[in-house]
Amino acid sequence: AQSVTQPDIHITVSEGASLELRCNYSYGATPYLFWYVQSPGQGLQLLLKYFSGDTLVQGIKGFEAEFKRSQSSFNLRKPSVHWSDAAEYFCAVGGPGTASKLTFGTGTRLQVTL
Amino acid sequence: DGGITQSPKYLFRKEGQNVTLSCEQNLNHDAMYWYRQDPGQGLRLIYYSQIVNDFQKGDIAEGYSVSREKKESFPLTVTSAQKNPTAFYLCASSMYGGETQYFGPGTRLLVL
Numbered sequence: 001a002q003s004v005t006q007p008d009i010h011i012t013v014s015e016g017a018s019l020e021l022r023c024n025y026s027y028g029a030t031p032y033l034f035w036y037v038q039s040p041g042q043g044l045q046l047l048l049k050y051f052s053g054d055t056l057v058q059g060i061k062g063f064e065a066e067f068k069r070s071q072s073s074f075n076l077r078k079p080s081v082h083w084s085d086a087a088e089y090f091c092a093v094g095g096p097g098t099a100s101k102l103t104f105g106t107g108t109r110l111q112v113t114l
Numbered sequence: 115d116g117g118i119t120q121s122p123k124y125l126f127r128k129e130g131q132n133v134t135l136s137c138e139q140n141l142n143h144d145a146m147y148w149y150r151q152d153p154g155q156g157l158r159l160i161y162y163s164q165i166v167n168d169f170q171k172g173d174i175a176e177g178y179s180v181s182r183e184k185k186e187s188f189p190l191t192v193t194s195a196q197k198n199p200t201a202f203y204l205c206a207s208s209m210y211g212g213e214t215q216y217f218g219p220g221t222r223l224l225v226l
Contacts, residue, residue, distance in 0.1 A: 009154070032213045043118075043204055043217040044157075051213070090156060094213050101172075102215060104156040 006105035021076040023091035033074040034092040086112045118218035135190045137205035144210030146188035151202040
């Protein structure tokens with residue numbers, strides 16, 4: 001069965017500091033990996049996705065993520081956080097032949113201090 | 115603009131009442147999904163539909179029902195059998211066989 005672990009429930013960073021959110025997955029084949037962001041009371045917005053190819057993927061809002069097969073990880077990074085990045089971030093895993101079913105992690109809430 | 119709309123934004127349910135949440139998309143996507151979100155639990159799949167007139171149970175389908183009579187619409191009914199319906203409900207859609215899901219703004223269901 002596929003699963004996603006986001007070990008950090010809550011992270012606080014200062015504006016301008018770098019950010020790394022951790023995501024570990026379990027999947028039986030080559031995974032499709034996603035990061036979504038959710039502002040309070042809103043839906044989820046896709047930040048970036050990895051299907052194949054270059055293991056470093058670029059997304060919107062200056063975010064990037066690196067797929068590391070050996071570590072079963074897909075960590076999200078941003079070099080300089082802005083106050084508007086405060087939100088909840090979800091990692092998800094899926095793959096071909098799974099009827100597009102995604103499994104989500106429990107999320108990491110990011111707080112940004114000024 | 116193409117997108118997914120959910121209505122209402124807030125919904126109140128009385129004991130023993132069935133309520134229906136609306137989800138409409140104009141992205142021409144074939145597949146649609148319903149998720150339930152509870153604090154600290156991420157998103158859990160309730161039902162999904164890959165084509166019109168067909169749908170499958172997700173991980174937590176008990177107490178819910180759906181229909182898919184039109185490609186653009188996938189309403190979710192929360193029945194009286196769902197004893198703990200208070201949650202944030204999210205609808206999503208994707209191309210058939212497409213792995214990327216796009217989400218609507220959500221409906222918050224509260225019990226009176």
